[in-house]
Amino acid sequence: MLKKLSSAILIPYENQWVALSSDRKKVLAANKDLRKLHKKAENLNNKDIIISYVPSFGKTYSF
């Protein structure tokens, strides 16, 4: 069954790195520095995470 994803959980984390739960429903850790976020994520002792970058909301992108 497909789960509907929402971007609302990302609103507090603009321009930050986040560690998401594997179902993308929760932000488990966040930081503006990827190194620091990665350390935080390691301390979660949870392998079922996804590390993602939350780009600025006021821009569209051509990466």
Added chain:
Amino acid sequence: MAKVLGYSYVPFPLQDILTGKILEEFFRPMIPIKLSHGSKITSPLDALIDSGSDRNLFPAFWGELLGLDFKKMPVVYMAGIGKSEVIAYRGKIDIWVGDKKLETEADFCCEQPVPILGRKGFFNFFKSITFKDSERFVYLEF
């Protein structure tokens, strides 16, 4: 026998630049992948499937974490919008999509925050990659 993996696009907030209000969601074809090199492997990380990108491009941090020595890697120049170029370092890595391991290479640079999966080094491993914008799904066929 063909194997097809489907991934939902990932929604991101999109803001009205005049009012600052969050107006809508912008859906991007991002998938969780892992990177590995030798015995080292990363956590799952979101990467953008970008049919307009020539090659894979990742933040330098992930290369450092895999133990890549940038000083020993070829320097390449990446260009995108406008006239500016950035320096990247090219190395051999593995990309994991689900349980499928792609023995490939990627460029690493300090200026790129979003991992990008490009045509050479990612798309060429698949029989097809189909973007279904009406469904907000991307399908990868091996």
